[in-house]
Amino acid sequence: MNIEEFFELSAGKWFSHRTSHHLADKQFEHGKSDIIIETLATDHPEVIKLCQLYEIAPDSASCGARVTWNSTEPEKSNGSTVLVSVPDADNPAEGKLLRQMNHTEKAPVARRYKIDSDDALTLTTEYETMWSEERLWFASPNLRMRASVLKHSDGFSIASFTSEIRMGGSPPAAKASETANSALS
Amino acid sequence: MNIEEFFELSAGKWFSHRTSHHLADKQFEHGKSDIIIETLATDHPEVIKLCQLYEIAPDSASCGARVTWNSTEPEKSNGSTVLVSVPDADNPAEGKLLRQMNHTEKAPVARRYKIDSDDALTLTTEYETMWSEERLWFASPNLRMRASVLKHSDGFSIASFTSEIRMGGSPPAAKASETANSALS
Secondary structure, X not given: OOHHHHHHHHOEEEEEEEEEEEOOOOEEXXXXXXXXXXXXXXXXXXXXXXXXXXXXXXXXXXXXXXXXXXXXXXXXXXXXXXXEEEEOOOOOOEEEEEEOOOOOOOOOOEXXXXXXXXOOEEEEEEOOOEEXXXXXXXXXXXXXXXXXXXEEOOEEEEEEEEEEEEEEXXXXXXXXXXXXXXXXX | OOHHHHHHHHOEEEEEEEEEEEOOOOXXXXXXXXXXXXXXXXXXXXXXXXXXXXXXXXXXXOEEEEEEEEEEEOOOEEEEEEEEEEEOOOOOOEEEEEEOOOOOOOOOOEEEEEEOOOOOEEEEEEOOOEEEEEEEEEEEOOEEEEEEEEEEOOEXXXXXXXXXXXXXXXXXXXXXXXXXXXXXO
């Protein structure tokens, strides 16, 4: 699998269930969201804009995606972001992952991706005072899993796990319920 | 890493926090346990006994471990089991994993292990009517993570995640609190 195929396989509508373990105080929290992932062509205006923000030549992008989420638990919220992969010239199994800045970020954040020999995608993010690593993999084409750790300067703080069940393709929403019934096969 | 090193690194006392996502009805449950893992020499009587149960020559075992758990949530329970690794003759990165039978099993269950290039250990278990795969890896020497899926004949049913924090070595329990303070570094 390459990063472009991982994006393609991720496209669609997903039910996403996340649990976070707070390691220091042994508490946990959970959340549920509906997520829509759409792939974007590398000449899409949003992809070009994101490359420009990171000062990267748009023609070095290999694929883009828009991720839109609609959280239902613990509270209702929604949002969207755009992601763009920029493979390393000498090894396309690794590269930069660009993401739209959110309101808590003062500057573009450096993210790296890596596709390993098991077809899992590992994302690492370096913030000023923390570091995170997330591994994403498909148990089947309709069941995506994510496991991540967040580390601050004083140690690991949160381990999170997300299971994501495909609820239908995008955009043929009319077929969603039909697909949901067979999504776990 | 090889399977013997994975067992060695797992030895000690751990706080284990597990969350299971029930995929069909979108519910979840969680549990907390203290776990003690002790390595056993291949000539330990329990290792030899387990090899005999599986009709495997005891000298083909590469290492053994006793796992003892004490669950505190959602309800108190405790138990222990013995594990033995039997590497494949032609590729010791894979092999059989023997485990003591529990009261729900009528016959020894076939388990396989595999250490991958990322030093993660994957265990697959084939039951009569279901199949499970668990991936275990160390985020650091003091933070072990496990992600698993359970699949029945009609599809994936449960995705589970466990974070495990080292609470001290075994048996120097006197140092446990001191170790706990630095376990997340």
